[in-house]
Amino acid sequence: MLHTVNKSPFEKNSLETCLRLIDDNSAILLIEDGVYGALKNTSISETVIDAQKITKIYVLGPDLKARGLDKSSLISNIEVIDYKGFVNLTVENEKIQNWL
Amino acid sequence: MIFGILVNEGPYQHQASDSAYLFAKAAIEEGHTIFRVFFYHDGVNNGTRLATPPQDDRHIPNRWSELANEHNIDLVLCVAAAQRRGMVDPDEMKRNKKDADNIAEKFRISGLGQLIEAGVQAERLITFGD
Numbered sequence: 001m002l003h004t005v006n007k008s009p010f011e012k013n014s015l016e017t018c019l020r021l022i023d024d025n026s027a028i029l030l031i032e033d034g035v036y037g038a039l040k041n042t043s044i045s046e047t048v049i050d051a052q053k054i055t056k057i058y059v060l061g062p063d064l065k066a067r068g069l070d071k072s073s074l075i076s077n078i079e080v081i082d083y084k085g086f087v088n089l090t091v092e093n094e095k096i097q098n099w100l
Numbered sequence: 101m102i103f104g105i106l107v108n109e110g111p112y113q114h115q116a117s118d119s120a121y122l123f124a125k126a127a128i129e130e131g132h133t134i135f136r137v138f139f140y141h142d143g144v145n146n147g148t149r150l151a152t153p154p155q156d157d158r159h160i161p162n163r164w165s166e167l168a169n170e171h172n173i174d175l176v177l178c179v180a181a182a183q184r185r186g187m188v189d190p191d192e193m194k195r196n197k198k199d200a201d202n203i204a205e206k207f208r209i210s211g212l213g214q215l216i217e218a219g220v221q222a223e224r225l226i227t228f229g230d
Binding site: 004006031032033062063082083084086087088090091094096098100 | 101103108114115116119122123125126127129130132224225226227228229230
């Protein structure tokens with residue numbers, strides 16, 4: 001199942017809730033303000049790093065760039081993808097859960 | 101693959117309408133089909149033809165109309181959400197005795213059943229919103 005999270009973890013707890021419910025069939029894509037959840041050295045970074053042991057985490061590149069961020073600000077092994085990659089993730093995963 | 105898209109947020113509010121549009125465009129470029137975009141809650145405001153954003157800004161309602169025209173996408177506004185927010189097509193204008201309609205090209209107003217049908221007909225349903 002693909003999970004998309006579009007809120008900053010410093011604004012809402014949707015990312016934390018999502019991370020509590022994932023399994024090894026999950027993929028997580030951070031979009032819009034959700035990209036802040038991919039930053040290293042924040043209060044939620046450890047939780048995200050723990051989740052990476054179970055699941056793959058992606059971040060939407062255009063939304064990252066729109067916020068003045070790039071790969072160098074991110075936790076390692078988070079994959080930056082474009083909208084084409086976003087579409088491919090929705091094809092690969094039969095179910096999509098959009099955390100709003 | 102056939103996609104359905106649900107948009108729950110108005111234009112120029114946060115980013116949902118932009119994300120939904122860019123996703124739809126990318127899906128089409130990848131050879132997929134968008135069966136329907138269903139606009140719910142404040143999302144119905146994407147369907148106004150009276151918007152005049154600054155010239156250097158994107159025109160969100162027109163952008164949806166153009167995409168629908170080019171790729172035969174069904175753009176549906178939820179009727180209950182539309183009535184609350186003053187989104188009116190010619191039929192609703194007559195039915196509710198209003199003096200004008202304001203729906204943009206290629207958009208139509210219908211019921212929530214259209215969202216359920218999109219979920220049944222499409223292989224993937226993706227939601228953008230607040």
